[in-house]
Amino acid sequence: MVVVIILVVLAALVLPFIGGHITQSNRTPVDIPAGTTSGSSDCSVLCAEWDQRRQERCLADAHAAAAQRIVDNLRAELAVATGVAIALAASAAAATLIPVIGYVVAAVLAVAAAAAFIAAEFILGELTAAGSALTAAERQAAAAQQAEAEARTRLVQTCGDKAAACLSRPGPC
Numbered sequence: 001m002v003v004v005i006i007l008v009v010l011a012a013l014v015l016p017f018i019g020g021h022i023t024q025s026n027r028t029p030v031d032i033p034a035g036t037t038s039g040s041s042d043c044s045v046l047c048a049e050w051d052q053r054r055q056e057r058c059l060a061d062a063h064a065a066a067a068q069r070i071v072d073n074l075r076a077e078l079a080v081a082t083g084v085a086i087a088l089a090a091s092a093a094a095a096t097l098i099p100v101i102g103y104v105v106a107a108v109l110a111v112a113a114a115a116a117f118i119a120a121e122f123i124l125g126e127l128t129a130a131g132s133a134l135t136a137a138e139r140q141a142a143a144a145q146q147a148e149a150e151a152r153t154r155l156v157q158t159c160g161d162k163a164a165a166c167l168s169r170p171g172p173c
Contacts, residue, residue: 043159047166053148058173061146064137074127153161
């Protein structure tokens with residue numbers, strides 16, 4: 001009987017976290033396509049490649065910003081869920097002081113507190129997955145910025161004065 005109780009408690013503690021992690025990891029896109037350089041020395045090709053790298057950087061930056069917003073929102077949700085769970089648990093403890101029906105009220109509040117803690121744990125699983133997605137998105141954004149800088153450098157070094165017309169174009173972001 002003790003083993004069954006331990007297994008039920010462990011399941012209640014682990015399954016919501018795993019479910020939250022799986023749910024969030026299925027929701028978050030994980031890859032942004034990045035182009036490759038052609039190796040051409042034609043200025044119009046180099047200009048087009050630089051434009052493409054700028055668009056990829058914009059997309060990667062937007063993806064990283066969206067991932068950061070998801071993480072921030074989940075942190076706020078976790079704080080609220082944890083606060084509600086703690087308040088319900090404290091109310092359950094205080095309800096035991098009520099004569100006659102105190103233990104019934106405390107049991108109802110304790111069940112509500114347990115549900116709030118399980119919800120907080122689910123959100124924690126989502127937050128863990130979202131944090132991993134944020135790290136990947138930030139890595140992709142840094143790589144896209146590096147690729148854009150390399151394409152610009154190649155354009156300037158290869159085309160010299162001819163690059164000015166391309167470099168004067170407004171950014172895509």
